[in-house]
Amino acid sequence: MPDSRKIIHVDMDAFYASVEQRDDPSLRGRPVVVAWRGARSVVCAASYEARTFGVRSAMPAIRAERLCPEAVFVAPDFARYKAVSRQVREIFLRHTALVEPLSLDEAYLDATTTLSGLPTATATAEAIRAEIHAETALTASAGVAPNKFLAKIASDWNKPDGLFVLRPHRVEQFLTPLPVGRLPGVGQVMERRLAELGVATVGDLRALPPTELERRFGRWGRRLHELSQGIDEHPVRPERPTMQISSEDTFTGDLPLDALAPDIVRLAEKTWAGYQRELQSPRARLARTVVLKLKTSDFRILTRSLTPPAMPDSPAALGQLACEMRNRVDLPADTRYRLVGVGLSGFIDADSHAIQSGLFEADGRSP
Known part of the structure; x- marks a missing residue:
């Protein structure tokens, strides 16, 4: 088992629910479910008190309510969760520049060489967990291992508020x-x-x-x-390139296809706002494909994508194109839909796009 890398996977414990319990003392020790109430909502997160009743993330909220009638439902506040996530990310970056976020509440860190000068990856993981608790009043679990997939398994081993170290010579026995x-x-x-x-x-x-x-x-x-055999050669990638930007919504009641235009236009505006933030980033990437996502009342998922000769240049144009893509849905006219989403994908580097455009122009052809 090669031991050239020392990888840490840090996973915040019941992150959204823990933030809610931290900020509202009346929720501490109680089963908290982060979700909007209603038959069409799903659980974003559940506190450990709620998990003892079988409540889990991505579960329909109505089922969570049946499993745990005394659960306290809290509407998610993603702006607050993102702010805490940024705090945690800053702590990671004190120790290593090689940080690969997976979501708001977890990340891989390459601690083979650290900025803090701590002697081992284990000491680094312990320091990170202590700093997270001291500065955010939240707990995190961590796994230390020779590669990413083993570190992720290890971080789940002593949850919550735990640390598990998987050394190279014990990998086979562990797996x-x-x-x-x-x-x-x-x-x-x-x-x-x-x-x-x-x-x-x-x-x-x-x-x-x-x-x-x-x-x-x-x-x-x-x-x-x-x-x-415990082999995983994938490195920690500090900057994961944008692959897709999208917005979606579940309706309070199922709708026919021809009634979706207002929601498609609204979601196109949200997606466009996210795309503008991407364009302002230091390593901006350009989208080439428009995606329309639909989920029927019986939970069948459909996606339709289109790579137009020229991308929409405004949220209104994006919404109009996404609405037109409904013509490519060939289900019966009486089909009802419970969810719609609008996305942008097929991202390429802006520099690459400029080079391709230049080649087309030199050839006398339009892109």
């Missing part, structure tokens, strides 16, 4: 008894397919010949074999 579903990318469908091969644990997976895995699953089979 062998784990359910294969703990590996990244192995969902319920893949678990069932592996179960058909007699694979229930990572040790079972490791015992299969890599040629057999590759024959059945292609390149993903090779990746599974590497993960079973």
